[in-house]
Amino acid sequence: MTVMDSAALRQALAAQLAEDGALRTEPWRAAVEAVPRHEFLRGGFFRRFGDAWRPVPAGREGWLEHCYADESLVTQIAGSIVPADIRGEILREPTSSSTLPSLVVRMLDDLRVEDGDRVLEIGTGTGYSTGLLCHRLGDDWVTSVEVDAGVSGRASVGLGACGYFPELVVADGLAGHKDGAPYDRVIATCGVRELPHPWIEQTKPGGTILATLCGWMHASELARLTVGHDGTARGRLLGGRVSFMLARPQLPPPLGMLPDFDSGDERPARLGADLLDDWDARFVAQLAAPRVQRLSLTLADTAQHVLVDVEDGAWAALSRGGERWTVRQGGPVQLWDAVEDHLLRWQADGSPALDRFEVTITPEEQRVTWPQV
Known part of the structure; x- marks a missing residue:
């Protein structure tokens, strides 16, 4: 692998994302062309083979090309297992990944950041999206929270290799990070069933929260909300069937013993x-x-x-x-x-599309409604 190889792959990825309509503005295209995604995948990743996952170590043939493909790459299984831990296959569920670049840049564009905006990112993950934010805004304007200390540590190494040094916090992202508040923008790279009110409290009035609202039936949508002076957040779903892993504290409980389905x-x-x-x-x-x-x-x-x-x-x-x-x-x-x-x-009411749904969040409730006939 050479610097020329990765630079050419970054250029090709940016061109593909622009052609597909995911990369819509010049500042984010410049970020994609500058930030080496492979630096955040030095620990390798997992690829699915049937029902199982197999590790792909860094440096293996095809590894670099996969780093610049528009696909999500699983980097952790079962809450702690990384590619270096496995010499065969694993059947457990993924718990961390590098999200497909088209979704990352779409969300960053939908966040509508401006120079001088202070951004709170919930879910550092591999650190790639954090790196894009740092390139666009500068390190001093980016705070990223990650619940998993190991994941955050690996992201820190990747960011440092790229020359980025934002504030990285190991904590429950559902609580935000009040020490750096207020923020102009909050973006979540994990799904939430209920949007935490601390995110609203830590966002300036008029600021934006971009988060994926999920459910335990596995349908989810991106919502862009504006925070009001009254401590509420209102906005709409953006459509597009965005899917993220749920924040760990909001995962569904184990099914346990099932009911007697012959009753009732x-x-x-x-x-x-x-x-x-x-x-x-x-x-x-x-x-x-x-x-x-x-x-x-x-x-x-x-x-x-x-x-x-x-x-x-x-x-x-x-x-x-x-x-x-x-x-x-x-x-x-x-x-x-x-x-x-x-x-x-x-x-x-005519089965209105999800991008017409409105979201209202107050300290008491989260309400999602659609236009009625």
């Missing part, structure tokens, strides 16, 4: 579970049942589409017979009733 009350379903295969519909369903997890099971040779709220014990199991769906529900609330009601109202 059965009725014909007004809507079938196959509707949840649609991203927009699933996001709407999450608004009605924000603590629900979705899974598929086969019970007595019948496919069951199951929704479970572990915290309060509510559940719904749907099965299909021909063109008809049946739902059986148990627990303190009727989950599928709530989901059906919400989806039917959305359909009655």
